[in-house]
Amino acid sequence: MKRISIDMDGVLANVYSQFITMHAAEFGKILTAEEITGKSEQQAFPNALKYVKSNGFFRTAPVMEGSQEVVRKLNEYYKIFIVSAAMEFPNSLVEKQLWLNEHFPFINWQQMVFCGSKEIIKADIMIDDHFKNLNFFSGETILYTQPHNELADTLHHKRVETWRQIEQMLLS
């Protein structure tokens, strides 16, 4: 059974929704897609770091559309690991685990990995929104489109915009 490493933020968890909401609450302006596309999160939201560190940021993040249904199906045919960089923000450890338990109850604790660097991850396929993770991975790489990577050259990775595309790619 092939192993898939699936990222959380920007792949399963809609962190941009959180950023936009919190930025609007602070500055009274809802940023448009044009205003955030092609920028890093820190460039698009000056106080991104403050938001990420605030209680509840990860716990209350909306689920990415279609991800629950597709990951549930993938879980039958692949060994799924949810691999999240969580070490930088200690508060996020428990929030992320509670979030996974709520929204992906079919993922058990043996399938969760919280790390700093993902260079230690051994899998056949990696789904991630960050080049820093995909570029150093030796298996098949799937870049999940998010505003920060939308204008970048996709390099040798396969780019997807939705979970439906992942379903077609890995389950058809």
Add this chain to the structure above:
Amino acid sequence: MKRISIDMDGVLANVYSQFITMHAAEFGKILTAEEITGKSEQQAFPNALKYVKSNGFFRTAPVMEGSQEVVRKLNEYYKIFIVSAAMEFPNSLVEKQLWLNEHFPFINWQQMVFCGSKEIIKADIMIDDHFKNLNFFSGETILYTQPHNELADTLHHKRVETWRQIEQMLLS
């Protein structure tokens, strides 16, 4: 630079010391080496699971003798990752990170991995006290002796009793 995956419980953190202390507090008897050797933790300490789940079990564990000095040296010549099965006990996530920050301050957050199964770990060398982790690892394996594995056949792993032996093995 070669990567080393180093386990926490039973390798860096002296969990047997915790078990013995908590068992003595509950039953009024300090178990001897003979009484616990060759038994699993659950066999040796009937309430092991209760102790592991109690607040502070991981946070207050003593450091294994010699481990700080040797890991500090290894950290200069290898890429060190501290890889701990922490997902089964959600409370342990924060306790383990705080423990590492206190006792191994030269290990940064990028070098920490909390997982369920270690089959997802890619490294060149794995130091662990459990066969369930070492047996499925494709690189060099070092079995750290603990009472539960002391009587078992070492299989193809290299067995060490102390951190000094690891130092001699990997740094001489």
